[in-house]
Amino acid sequence: xxxxxxxxxxxxxxxxxxxxxxxxxxxxxxxxxxxxxxxxxxxxxxxxxxxxxxxxxxxxxxxxxxxxxxxxxxxxxxxxxxxxxxxxxxxxxxxxxxxxxxxxxxxxxxxxxxxxxxxxxxxxxxxxxxxxxxxxxxxxxxxxxxxxxxxxxxxxxxxxxxxxxxxxxxxxxxxxxxxxxxxxxxxxxxxxxxxxxx
Amino acid sequence: xxxxxxxxxxxxxxxxxxxxxxxxxxxxxxxxxxxxxxxxxxxxxxxxxxxxxxxxxxxxxxxxxxxxxxxxxxxxxxxxxxx
Numbered sequence: 001x002x003x004x005x006x007x008x009x010x011x012x013x014x015x016x017x018x019x020x021x022x023x024x025x026x027x028x029x030x031x032x033x034x035x036x037x038x039x040x041x042x043x044x045x046x047x048x049x050x051x052x053x054x055x056x057x058x059x060x061x062x063x064x065x066x067x068x069x070x071x072x073x074x075x076x077x078x079x080x081x082x083x084x085x086x087x088x089x090x091x092x093x094x095x096x097x098x099x100x101x102x103x104x105x106x107x108x109x110x111x112x113x114x115x116x117x118x119x120x121x122x123x124x125x126x127x128x129x130x131x132x133x134x135x136x137x138x139x140x141x142x143x144x145x146x147x148x149x150x151x152x153x154x155x156x157x158x159x160x161x162x163x164x165x166x167x168x169x170x171x172x173x174x175x176x177x178x179x180x181x182x183x184x185x186x187x188x189x190x191x192x193x194x195x196x197x198x
Numbered sequence: 199x200x201x202x203x204x205x206x207x208x209x210x211x212x213x214x215x216x217x218x219x220x221x222x223x224x225x226x227x228x229x230x231x232x233x234x235x236x237x238x239x240x241x242x243x244x245x246x247x248x249x250x251x252x253x254x255x256x257x258x259x260x261x262x263x264x265x266x267x268x269x270x271x272x273x274x275x276x277x278x279x280x281x
Contacts, residue, residue, distance in 0.1 A: 034224050035220040035222065035224060035226070035230060038231065039217065039234075042216065042233070042237070045238055046209075046241055049241040050241055053241065053245040056245070138248055141248065145202070145244065149209060152210055152213060153213070
């Protein structure tokens with residue numbers, strides 16, 4: 001009879017050996033390149049740090065941050081969101097078509113075009129932002145850091161898709177699409193945090 | 199050049215390096231972890247700078263993070279010797 005104070009078994013049903021097998025099996029099931037996953041999760045941590053930092057700065061300096069947010073160009077940011085979502089869908093379509101042995105080039109070109117469109121809207125947004133608020137303000141610096149860092153990720157993703165396209169879409173397209181969805185996901189966290197929530 | 203600009207350029211440079219490192223074999227995972235660790239440290243230092251934390255605090259914080267990376271890397275090497 002076990003004591004009520006004794007620690008519960010970590011894997012009561014299967015036992016230690018079986019649990020180890022499950023863990024190994026799970027590791028084997030990671031789709032794609034493990035290194036790309038490490039990169040993605042690592043950059044998720046970096047963006048989480050940036051967004052949490054933004055939240056803390058806003059909490060400490062609420063008036064200035066809300067004022068800064070009210071001066072942001074929301075219309076280009078909405079267009080950027082649509083461009084990235086459509087781009088992500090096209091990238092997924094390209095991967096699906098590749099797996100079915102069909103031509104993935106048109107969907108991939110579409111995904112790259114939408115990604116490029118995102119960067120065009122971003123430049124338009126920055127030209128408005130430069131006119132509207134003072135760069136020296138803490139809000140402006142953190143805004144440029146977060147959105148600029150994300151735009152760099154989009155540009156890197158475009159370069160990867162370009163590489164995949166040059167190699168007849170056979171080279172790591174699924175991994176690159178995974179990275180592309182990561183940039184989508186990050187933007188879907190940045191957009192409400194910076195532009196919507198006051 | 200101001201501290202925040204240096205931090206931003208370093209962050210961009212490290213991201214480019216991480217991307218290149220992610221094309222290496224899985225045995226180089228420690229390198230990508232290290233680069234990620236450095237990026238997180240830079241983000242935290244950026245906020246320290248923005249909150250006008252004193253330079254000694256920032257140096258102490260950076261040194262602590264670097265020492266932590268060093269210890270983790272050493273542990274990684276030591277555990278890899280028997281494996």
